[in-house]
Amino acid sequence: MYLLNFLTRTSCITLISSLMLLSFTSTSSAQPSADVITSFSGKQTAKGVYWAKFGKFPKKAVIRMSIKGEPLMGTCRTQGVPNIKDHVVGKFYVKNGKCYVPIGGKEYGIRNKSTEVLVMASKSAGSKWASGTRWAKLGKFAKGDVLRMSKKGQPSLGTCRTKGVPGFKGYGVGKFRMKNGKCYVPYYGKEYGLKNETTQVLVFKAKSDANKSADAAKTGGAAESAAGKPSKQPITSFSGKQTAKGVYWAKFGKFPKKAVIRMSVKGEPLMGACRTQGVPNIKDHVVGKFYVKNGKCYVPFGGKEHGIQNRSTEVLVMASKSTGSKWASGTRWAKLGKFAKGDVLRMSMKGQPSLGTCRTKGVPGFKGYGVGKYWMKNGKCYVPYYGKEYGLKNKTTEVLVTKVDTKNAKGKISGTKPLWVYKKGRKKLAVSGVVWAKLGSFSVKQVKNFNKQKHEMLGVCRALGVPGTKVPVAGKFLIKSGTCYVPYFGKEYAIKNKNVQVLVYNGKPQSKLAWLKTNHHKVKYFSFDRMVLTNRESSRGGKNRIGICRAKGVPAYVDGKLYGYGVDYVVGKYVGTVNGTCYVPYHGKEYGLQNDSVEVLVYKK
Structure with missing residues (x-):
C-alpha cells in the first residue's frame, strides 16, 4: 500500500515536471511584458527584446550574457527575495531555469510566477541584439546609456558581467548598480560586489557626449x-x-x-x-x-x-x-x-x-x-x-x-641655535657653519653621520621635555625614522616633536669637527679644550660639563643573561671631565660606558 502511494506520487511529480519542461522548450514565440526596455535616460528603446515569463519562451530565445564557451547565462528579474517587494535583477541559468539574484550579501535561486527572463523573438541565444547594444567597460559609457533592467519606479539596475568571483575563473553575470558602479554577482550562495578592469555593463551602442569625451x-x-x-x-x-x-x-x-x-x-x-x-x-x-x-x-x-x-x-x-x-x-x-x-x-x-x-x-x-x-x-x-x-x-x-626654489629649499635654515664649544681659559666659543636645527628644516645631506657604521646613519640630537629635567638632553638621532633617542636616569626616551633639534651643517664652509679618544687608561692624551657642548646649561649636579660622545660595548642580554657586548658605536652624551662617562640610549635603557672605545666630539683648531 505504501509502495503504491509512493509510486503514484512519483509519477505525478514526473508528469508535472515533464509538462513544465515541454512548455519551456516547445513554445515558439515570447510573450512580452508590458514594460518597454529602455535606457536609464529613457531616450533609447530596445526593439525586438522582451521580458517573458518563465515557460513562455523557447530556450534559444534567451539572450546570452555570458562569454561564449562558458555556461549559458541570461538576464532575469524576479520577486521572492525575503522581505523585499521589488523585482531584483540577476542571472538566468538556462540549465535549471532558475533566476539567481544577489542581495544583502547572499544569493537567492528563485523561480515563481513573477520571474521574467530577457529574450528576443527571432534570434537564437548568444546572438547580438538587433536593437544595437554593446558591452562597455567602466568609464566608457554615459549613465543614460545603460539598459534599465529594473521595473519602472524601482531602483535603477542594469546588467553586468565581470571576472574576479572567488572560485570562478570566467565572467560572472549579475546586476549593475549605478550608484556605486559595482557589478553584484551571485555565486554559490553569496553575493560579490565587484568593480575591476574586467567589469562590463550592457549599454546602447549609440554614444552620448560622455562617450565621445572618453x-x-x-x-x-x-x-x-x-x-x-x-x-x-x-x-x-x-x-x-x-x-x-x-x-x-x-x-x-x-x-x-x-x-x-x-x-x-x-x-x-x-x-x-x-x-x-x-x-x-x-x-x-x-x-x-x-x-x-x-x-x-x-x-x-x-x-x-x-x-x-x-x-x-x-x-x-x-x-x-x-x-x-x-x-x-x-x-x-x-x-x-x-x-x-x-x-x-x-x-x-x-x-x-x-x-x-x-x-x-x-x-x-x-x-x-x-x-x-x-x-x-x-x-x-x-x-x-x-x-x-x-x-x-x-x-x-x-x-x-x-620648481621655484626658496631659501628653505636650498638648505638655509632659519630659527637655529649655535653650537657651543668649551675653550679653556676663555668664554664659550660658537662654532661657525654648524647649528642645532629643528626637525623638518633640514635635508638628510646636512646631517653629519656621527656613527662609524654607515648603515646605521646616526646623527646627534637634543630634546626638551625629558621627564625629570628642564634642560635639553643630548642623544642619538636615527635618520631613518627621524626620532631622537636620549638617555636619562637609566631609561631611553624616544622623542619626535617640535622640541627636537639635530646637529647639522647649514651651508657655510664646514667647520672641522672630530672624534677624540678619551683613553681612560691613558688620560694624559685627552684634553677637554674645545669639547663640543650639548647646551649652555650644566649637568645634573650643576658642576660637570656635558659633551657629545660615542662608544662601543653596550651589554647584550638574551633571556635575562649577558650574551656579550655590542661592537657598533652608539652616540650619546658625555658627562664629567677626566674619566667621565659616556651615557648612550639603547633598546629602552641608558648605559653608562667607560672603556677605551669612548670618543668625545671636539672642534679642531
Missing part, C-alpha cells in the same frame, strides 16, 4: 577632452602664491588615458594623482593615487586602502601633453627637507586639510615607488597598497612642489 583620444579631440570640465579652483601651492597652468582636475571618463600626469617612476605601473569622496564616514575629498589600468582612485585613510570610483572622483590631467611629460607650469619632485612648506602643490579642496602628492619607497611587498598623499603636519607620505595604508618617511620620499 574616446576623444581616438578621434583627435584629445586636448579638448583632457581638460574636460575643470574644477573651479586652480592648482596652487600651499602658499597660494604660485599657480599651475594647463593642469586640471577632470572627472573620471572626461579625459583620455594619455592626458593623465604620471606620478610614478618611469618603468613602473602608471599612476596618477586623484582625489575623491566616498571614504566611509568622511565627507571631505581624500587625495590618493590613480591607477590608470582599472580607473580607480586608491586613497589611504584610517590605516586602510580604499579603491573608489564615483561621481566625485577627479584625476589630475593636462590638455596638451602626453603621459609622463613634465608640467608646463614648472614643478618638480623634491626630497624631504629640500623645499619650503609654501611650495607644496595643494591637492586637497579649499577649506579642507592641506594634502599634497608624494611618492616613496619602503612599502612592504613592493620594491618600487608608491604614490600617495603627503600630510604636511607630520611630513609623512601615506601610500595605499593591497588594502592597507602605510605612513612612510625616509630618504626616498619625494613631494610634488613648484
Whole structure:
C-alpha cells in the first residue's frame, strides 16, 4: 500500500515536471511584458527584446550574457527575495531555469510566477541584439546609456558581467548598480560586489557626449577632452602664491588615458594623482593615487586602502601633453627637507586639510615607488597598497612642489641655535657653519653621520621635555625614522616633536669637527679644550660639563643573561671631565660606558 502511494506520487511529480519542461522548450514565440526596455535616460528603446515569463519562451530565445564557451547565462528579474517587494535583477541559468539574484550579501535561486527572463523573438541565444547594444567597460559609457533592467519606479539596475568571483575563473553575470558602479554577482550562495578592469555593463551602442569625451583620444579631440570640465579652483601651492597652468582636475571618463600626469617612476605601473569622496564616514575629498589600468582612485585613510570610483572622483590631467611629460607650469619632485612648506602643490579642496602628492619607497611587498598623499603636519607620505595604508618617511620620499626654489629649499635654515664649544681659559666659543636645527628644516645631506657604521646613519640630537629635567638632553638621532633617542636616569626616551633639534651643517664652509679618544687608561692624551657642548646649561649636579660622545660595548642580554657586548658605536652624551662617562640610549635603557672605545666630539683648531 505504501509502495503504491509512493509510486503514484512519483509519477505525478514526473508528469508535472515533464509538462513544465515541454512548455519551456516547445513554445515558439515570447510573450512580452508590458514594460518597454529602455535606457536609464529613457531616450533609447530596445526593439525586438522582451521580458517573458518563465515557460513562455523557447530556450534559444534567451539572450546570452555570458562569454561564449562558458555556461549559458541570461538576464532575469524576479520577486521572492525575503522581505523585499521589488523585482531584483540577476542571472538566468538556462540549465535549471532558475533566476539567481544577489542581495544583502547572499544569493537567492528563485523561480515563481513573477520571474521574467530577457529574450528576443527571432534570434537564437548568444546572438547580438538587433536593437544595437554593446558591452562597455567602466568609464566608457554615459549613465543614460545603460539598459534599465529594473521595473519602472524601482531602483535603477542594469546588467553586468565581470571576472574576479572567488572560485570562478570566467565572467560572472549579475546586476549593475549605478550608484556605486559595482557589478553584484551571485555565486554559490553569496553575493560579490565587484568593480575591476574586467567589469562590463550592457549599454546602447549609440554614444552620448560622455562617450565621445572618453574616446576623444581616438578621434583627435584629445586636448579638448583632457581638460574636460575643470574644477573651479586652480592648482596652487600651499602658499597660494604660485599657480599651475594647463593642469586640471577632470572627472573620471572626461579625459583620455594619455592626458593623465604620471606620478610614478618611469618603468613602473602608471599612476596618477586623484582625489575623491566616498571614504566611509568622511565627507571631505581624500587625495590618493590613480591607477590608470582599472580607473580607480586608491586613497589611504584610517590605516586602510580604499579603491573608489564615483561621481566625485577627479584625476589630475593636462590638455596638451602626453603621459609622463613634465608640467608646463614648472614643478618638480623634491626630497624631504629640500623645499619650503609654501611650495607644496595643494591637492586637497579649499577649506579642507592641506594634502599634497608624494611618492616613496619602503612599502612592504613592493620594491618600487608608491604614490600617495603627503600630510604636511607630520611630513609623512601615506601610500595605499593591497588594502592597507602605510605612513612612510625616509630618504626616498619625494613631494610634488613648484620648481621655484626658496631659501628653505636650498638648505638655509632659519630659527637655529649655535653650537657651543668649551675653550679653556676663555668664554664659550660658537662654532661657525654648524647649528642645532629643528626637525623638518633640514635635508638628510646636512646631517653629519656621527656613527662609524654607515648603515646605521646616526646623527646627534637634543630634546626638551625629558621627564625629570628642564634642560635639553643630548642623544642619538636615527635618520631613518627621524626620532631622537636620549638617555636619562637609566631609561631611553624616544622623542619626535617640535622640541627636537639635530646637529647639522647649514651651508657655510664646514667647520672641522672630530672624534677624540678619551683613553681612560691613558688620560694624559685627552684634553677637554674645545669639547663640543650639548647646551649652555650644566649637568645634573650643576658642576660637570656635558659633551657629545660615542662608544662601543653596550651589554647584550638574551633571556635575562649577558650574551656579550655590542661592537657598533652608539652616540650619546658625555658627562664629567677626566674619566667621565659616556651615557648612550639603547633598546629602552641608558648605559653608562667607560672603556677605551669612548670618543668625545671636539672642534679642531
